[in-house]
Each structure stands twice: as C-alpha cells, then as structure tokens.
Amino acid sequence: MTLTKHWNYNEGEDLVLSNLKGLVHVNPSVRLIPSQKVVFNPHSDTSKKIAIISGGGAGHEPLHAGFVGDNLLDAAVSGTIFASPSTKQIMAALKVKADKDTGVIIVVKNYTGDIINFGLVSEKAKTEGYNVEMVIVSDDVAVGCEQNKMVGRRGIAGTALVHKVIGAAVNDSVKAYSVQDIRQLGENVNANLVTIAASLDRTSVPGKNEEIEYTKSNEAELGLGIHNEPGTRISPIPNIDDLVNRLFKLLVSPEDKDRHYVDFDLQNDDYILLINNIGGTSTLELNAIVEHVLSNLPFKKAPKRVLASDFVTSISSPGFSITLLNLTKMNYETEQILSYIDAPTNAPGWKPKSYDEQLWGRSEEFKYFESEKLQEVVRPTNVNLKIDHKSFEKALRGSLNNLLSQVSKIDHYDAIVGDGDCGDTLKAGATAIxxxxxxxxxxxxDVLDALWVITELVEDNMGGTSGGLYSIFLTALTQNLQKENELTVKTFADASRKAMYEGLFKYTKARVGGRTLVDVLQPFIDELYDTQDLKSALAKGKQGCEDTLKLSHAKFGRASYVNEDMFKLEGGIPDPGAVGLLAILQGFIENL
Known part of the structure; x- marks a missing residue:
C-alpha cells in the first residue's frame, strides 16, 4: 500500500477555484469569473472572429484554463475534479465571449457528463440565436472498437492539438472560415488523431490522504484513462524501448482490428508527434522518453513537429502518452495545419515554443554537433620526469583497488550525512581509470601523461563536487610538475603544495576542520612538504580522517545541511570524502 500525500488546505476550501485564482495571478492577459469558474480572454475580439470555448472537469491542468490565450481558447470553464461543469457555468463561458453574428465552437472531450452538459448548452444557445457547433474529441486507442460502438473513444491528450489547430484557424484572415468550416476542421483533426497512455501508477485526489494500492512496485498500467480509470496492468515494468514499441503497435498497427482507427502509411505519411506528461513525470525523464520515442519510430519520415510537455494531465499520475496526428490523411494542406500549430500564443499551458519553420526541416546531421577542434588538446610533456613504469602501475592499481574495496562503506557513511552517492562517484572514476x-x-x-589521462577520466566520469575538486588539484599538480627538472619526493611535495594552496584553494574555502576530503589532503601534503616522508604524511592524513569523527558539523557540501545528531550515529560518522581519499593514498603508498 502506498500513502498518497497532498498539502493540507483550509477546511472547506475550493481547491479548483484557488487553482484558477492562482492562474490569473500569473497570467495578466486573462480574467476569471469566480462564481462560475470561467477563465476568459478579454482581449480577443469575438465580434470579428469565431469564439472557441472548451472545458470539463478539473485535474487535467493546464487543460483547459491554461489554454486560454491568443490562437487558442477564448474561454474555458472548469468543473470539480474529474467532473463536468454545470450547464449554468458553461452558459456563462459562452455568453461572456460568444457573439451571435460570428458564432462559437464548443470543444468537448468524449465523456458522458461533458457531452450531456455542453450539448444541452449548445441547444439552448441555438434557441437564443447563437450560431453554435460542437467538436467532440475522441483519440484514445485504449478503447476498443466494440466498446467504441457504445460510448466512443475517450478524449485525452490529442485534445490539445484540436484546441491549437482550430484556435489558430479562426484567426486566419485569408481562409475566412465559417463556424461550420471550423467544426469540420476540428472533426478532421480528431478523425486522424490517435493516443495511448502508460503510467507507473494512477493518481489521487487532493484532500484524500489515504493508502491506496493501484499498482504494485514492479507493475505499470497501459491504456489508463485521465480520470483514474484503470488500464491493463503489465509486470514487470518493461524496458522503455520495449514499452514504446508496444505503444506504437497500438497506435499504428492495422493488425489490431479492435483498436485500429487511423490508417498510417509508415513509408510516406507526414505526421505530428505529441508526447504528453500525464502529471508526475519529471522533465528529466520526459526528455529521455522523447529520445526513446524518436529512436523507435515506426515511420520512415521524421515527424513534422515534436511537441512534448504537460498538455492533458491526471493530477500527478507518473506516466506519459504518445499522440500521432496523421497530416497526410487530413483534407487540408500539411503546411496550413503546421502554420496553426506554430502560431504563437500567450496561453501559459501551451509550452512548445514557436520556431522558424525552416528549423523544423533540418536533417538529423544538424541536430548534433561534433568537431575535431573540440578534441584538439596539447598533452603536457617534460622529458626530465622519468618514472619506473612497473612500480607506478602497481601502486596505481593498488590505490584504485583499495578504494573500490571501500565503496560500500563510503556510500553507507554518505547515506547518513550526505546524499548517498560519494562511493559511487569515486567508483566511477576508479573504474574508468x-x-x-x-x-x-x-x-x-610518463608521469605527466599519466596525470593528464587520469584527470581527463576523472572529469568525464566523476560528477559533483568531489569530481571537480579532484580534477582541479590534478590539473594544478600537472602544471607544477611540468616545471620541475626531476621527479623526487621533494619535487613532488613542492608541486603538490603549490597545487593545493595556489590551485585548489582558489576555488574552494574547504580547509581542515570542514569535514571534507581536505581534512586528509591538507595534513598529508603539509607533512610531505616538511619531511619528504610518505609514510609520515600518510599517518597525518589518516589522523585527519579520524578527526572528522569528532566534527559534529559540516561547513561545506550537502552534509552542511544535515542535522548534527546524524554525525553522532554509530559512534561517529567520518567524512565519506575523507575516507575515500585516504583509501586512495593508502593503497598507493603501500604498493609503491
């Protein structure tokens, strides 16, 4: 069972209304009718153009109110969460924006409550003299054809494309569409539209902090609806490429007779690809999903447009959906439809930017940039710095293997006083070397060549602060060694001291006592500089690491935000970075 949590709002608060009030605070171009939960664009002149109105239950934000703006909706009305607005609310949206002479299009998703309430308002408005047409969006291929005969496909993420196309088309002064023309355009978009969703779980309604088990830890759902309607459970959670290919089969394969709604010529058709965040997918993962979707396209041609954002959500459901609009099969010129998609808007919910049409036509070779100049580097050289190849390799391997043997321990310490990845970060660098x-x-x-290669590998494979600290120190050490006439313990100590005080310390305030790797590095180098004795220096470094056990506060890094009591667990927690550096030094010196 998973505890679904939400913030505690005021007793009796209408969260949907609070959401709409918040929206108009950040979108100065719209207005709100609080009593009817209607958001409208006061700047659109519907005495000269057809009005576009939409709405439905809340919980699908930015749909619908987030799409109110230029070249999109003129008004949107919101019901309660997952429930249709009332006819009174819908009529308020119509009357605040619709003009009897120019007419109005109502866009509604194919759900019973929405169809009934918006349909009733449509009929009432006609009796009052309004020229009204309704466009019903039904793009979900999860609903089979047999079921479709009864209730029709559900309207989900493809709704955003219907909104955008007809929302921009009504401003096309050249075409001068009638209300009936716009209805036909909307229906034509819908007829060539298919969507399928997948999610790791469904969602929960704010105000209901309760334990609900929808999917188990290694399950996902395929074809779920946006109102928490269940889909088909699949277990285990599939590889993302396998999942994407399965979704494409549901979208375009004529072999699935029960879900084949739109014909696609995979060799020749032009199409738009929309990837929708159902609410709880991070931007990081959504972009990764876009890459996997594009890598597994069943089409020969690249999509004419790739749109990825949170268009139609189900509150916080951690999933995504794929939508395809077949441009070739539409009864309109492809460039014409694309111009409507590209038309700029100030609606905050439409997050794809408007780009120059020519940029969309670029070939794959222009999307990524590689240049030989980026790889042009001059390796440091100094023929005077001789080194015993076998001894150095033995010491280096001993150092790295000693570090790897302590990765679990380092991660354990870091899980208590940091973010739990210090060992893994060091492991990545050691493994690469x-x-x-x-x-x-x-x-x-060649010691300089070795340091140069090691620094490059550290830069490429170790992230975070520790990777940066190691890279800066090693780079400065290489620079200072390059000036020496011979390699001895003394010249190495001199170069190390300069690398630390004149190099590393320029970029970090970390010093002894700060609970960082410097608690080992600084005493080690200072002792080595004073005595030229590696074992004595190692003893000082070891003492510095042990001293971090007594430090109940970190001055730097993520550990500086940790409660002091955490440092006292298990009899005291040493600094993970210090433990890691000590392992490196100890392994090297003991094998030298």
Missing part, C-alpha cells in the same frame, strides 16, 4: 590502463597502459611511462 582501471578500464583504460587495462586496454592501454602506455601513458604510465
């Missing part, structure tokens, strides 16, 4: 010298150890014949 070992893999490199396993394939080619020629760099180990």
């Amino acid at each position: 070992l893999n490199h010298i396993n394939k080619d150890n020629s760099c180990l014949q």
Whole structure:
C-alpha cells in the first residue's frame, strides 16, 4: 500500500477555484469569473472572429484554463475534479465571449457528463440565436472498437492539438472560415488523431490522504484513462524501448482490428508527434522518453513537429502518452495545419515554443554537433620526469583497488550525512581509470601523461563536487610538475603544495576542520612538504580522517545541511570524502 500525500488546505476550501485564482495571478492577459469558474480572454475580439470555448472537469491542468490565450481558447470553464461543469457555468463561458453574428465552437472531450452538459448548452444557445457547433474529441486507442460502438473513444491528450489547430484557424484572415468550416476542421483533426497512455501508477485526489494500492512496485498500467480509470496492468515494468514499441503497435498497427482507427502509411505519411506528461513525470525523464520515442519510430519520415510537455494531465499520475496526428490523411494542406500549430500564443499551458519553420526541416546531421577542434588538446610533456613504469602501475592499481574495496562503506557513511552517492562517484572514476590502463597502459611511462589521462577520466566520469575538486588539484599538480627538472619526493611535495594552496584553494574555502576530503589532503601534503616522508604524511592524513569523527558539523557540501545528531550515529560518522581519499593514498603508498 502506498500513502498518497497532498498539502493540507483550509477546511472547506475550493481547491479548483484557488487553482484558477492562482492562474490569473500569473497570467495578466486573462480574467476569471469566480462564481462560475470561467477563465476568459478579454482581449480577443469575438465580434470579428469565431469564439472557441472548451472545458470539463478539473485535474487535467493546464487543460483547459491554461489554454486560454491568443490562437487558442477564448474561454474555458472548469468543473470539480474529474467532473463536468454545470450547464449554468458553461452558459456563462459562452455568453461572456460568444457573439451571435460570428458564432462559437464548443470543444468537448468524449465523456458522458461533458457531452450531456455542453450539448444541452449548445441547444439552448441555438434557441437564443447563437450560431453554435460542437467538436467532440475522441483519440484514445485504449478503447476498443466494440466498446467504441457504445460510448466512443475517450478524449485525452490529442485534445490539445484540436484546441491549437482550430484556435489558430479562426484567426486566419485569408481562409475566412465559417463556424461550420471550423467544426469540420476540428472533426478532421480528431478523425486522424490517435493516443495511448502508460503510467507507473494512477493518481489521487487532493484532500484524500489515504493508502491506496493501484499498482504494485514492479507493475505499470497501459491504456489508463485521465480520470483514474484503470488500464491493463503489465509486470514487470518493461524496458522503455520495449514499452514504446508496444505503444506504437497500438497506435499504428492495422493488425489490431479492435483498436485500429487511423490508417498510417509508415513509408510516406507526414505526421505530428505529441508526447504528453500525464502529471508526475519529471522533465528529466520526459526528455529521455522523447529520445526513446524518436529512436523507435515506426515511420520512415521524421515527424513534422515534436511537441512534448504537460498538455492533458491526471493530477500527478507518473506516466506519459504518445499522440500521432496523421497530416497526410487530413483534407487540408500539411503546411496550413503546421502554420496553426506554430502560431504563437500567450496561453501559459501551451509550452512548445514557436520556431522558424525552416528549423523544423533540418536533417538529423544538424541536430548534433561534433568537431575535431573540440578534441584538439596539447598533452603536457617534460622529458626530465622519468618514472619506473612497473612500480607506478602497481601502486596505481593498488590505490584504485583499495578504494573500490571501500565503496560500500563510503556510500553507507554518505547515506547518513550526505546524499548517498560519494562511493559511487569515486567508483566511477576508479573504474574508468582501471578500464583504460587495462586496454592501454602506455601513458604510465610518463608521469605527466599519466596525470593528464587520469584527470581527463576523472572529469568525464566523476560528477559533483568531489569530481571537480579532484580534477582541479590534478590539473594544478600537472602544471607544477611540468616545471620541475626531476621527479623526487621533494619535487613532488613542492608541486603538490603549490597545487593545493595556489590551485585548489582558489576555488574552494574547504580547509581542515570542514569535514571534507581536505581534512586528509591538507595534513598529508603539509607533512610531505616538511619531511619528504610518505609514510609520515600518510599517518597525518589518516589522523585527519579520524578527526572528522569528532566534527559534529559540516561547513561545506550537502552534509552542511544535515542535522548534527546524524554525525553522532554509530559512534561517529567520518567524512565519506575523507575516507575515500585516504583509501586512495593508502593503497598507493603501500604498493609503491
């Protein structure tokens, strides 16, 4: 069972109304009728153009109110969460924006409550002299054809495309569409529209903090609805490429007779691809999903447009949907429909930017940039710095293997006083270095070349603060060693001291006592500089690491935000970064 949590709002608060009030605070171009939950665009002149009105239950934001703006909706009305607005509310939206002479289009998703209430208002408005037409969106291929005969496909993410196309088309001064023309355009978009959704779980309604089990830990749902209607459970959670291919089969395969609604010529058809965040998918994952969707396209041609955002959500459901609009099969010129999609809007819910049409026509080779100039680097050289290749390799391998043996311990410490990935970060760097010298150890014949290669591998494979600290120090060490005439413990100590005080310390305020890797590095280098004794220096570094056990506060990094009591657990927690550096030094010196 999973506890679904929401913030505690005031008793009796209408969260839908609070949402709409918040929306108009951040969108100065719209107005709100609080009593009817109607958001409208006061600047659109519907005495000269057809009005576009839509609405439905709340919980699908930014649909519908977020799409009120230029080249989109003129008004939107919101019901309660997952429930249709009343006829009184819908009529208020119509009368605040519709003009009897120019007419009005009502866009509604194919759900019983919406069809009945918006349909009733449509008929009443006609008796009052309004020229009204209704466009019903039904794009969900999860609903089979047999069921479709009874209730029709549900309207889901494709609704956003219907809104955008007809919302821009009514401003087309060249075409000068009639109300009936716009209805036909909307119906033509819908007839060539297919959508399928997948999610790791469904959603929960704010105000109901309760334990609900929809899907188990290794389950996902395919074809779920946006009102918490269940889909088909699939287990285990599939690989993302396998899932995407399964979704495409439901969208375009003529073999699935029960769900084949739109014909696609996979070799020749032009189409728009829309990838919708159902509410709880992070931007990081949504962009990754876009990449996997495009990598598994069943079409020969690239899509004419790729639109990815949260268009039609189900509050916080952690899922996504794929929508395809077949442009070739429409009864309109492809460039004409694309111009409506590209038409700029100030509606905050329509997040795709308007780009130059020519940019969309670029070939794949122009999407990524690689240049030989980026790889042009000059490796440091100094023929005077000789090194025993075998001894150095033995010490380096001993150092890295000693570190790897302590990764679990380091991550354990970091899970208590940090973010739990210090060991993994160090492991990534150590593994990359070992893999490199396993394939080619020629760099180990030259200390500067070895340091240069190690620094490059650290930069490429170790993220976060520790990766940066190691890279800065190693880079500065290489620069200072390059100036020496020979490699001895003394010249190494001199170069190390300068690398720390004149290099590393320019970019970090971390010093001894700050609970960082510097608690090991600084005493080690200071002792080595004073004595030229590696074992004595190692003892000082070890003492510095042990001293971090007594430090009940971190001055730097994520650990600086940790409650002091956490540092006292298990008899005291040493700094993970200090433990890692000590393992590196200890392994190197003991094997040298």
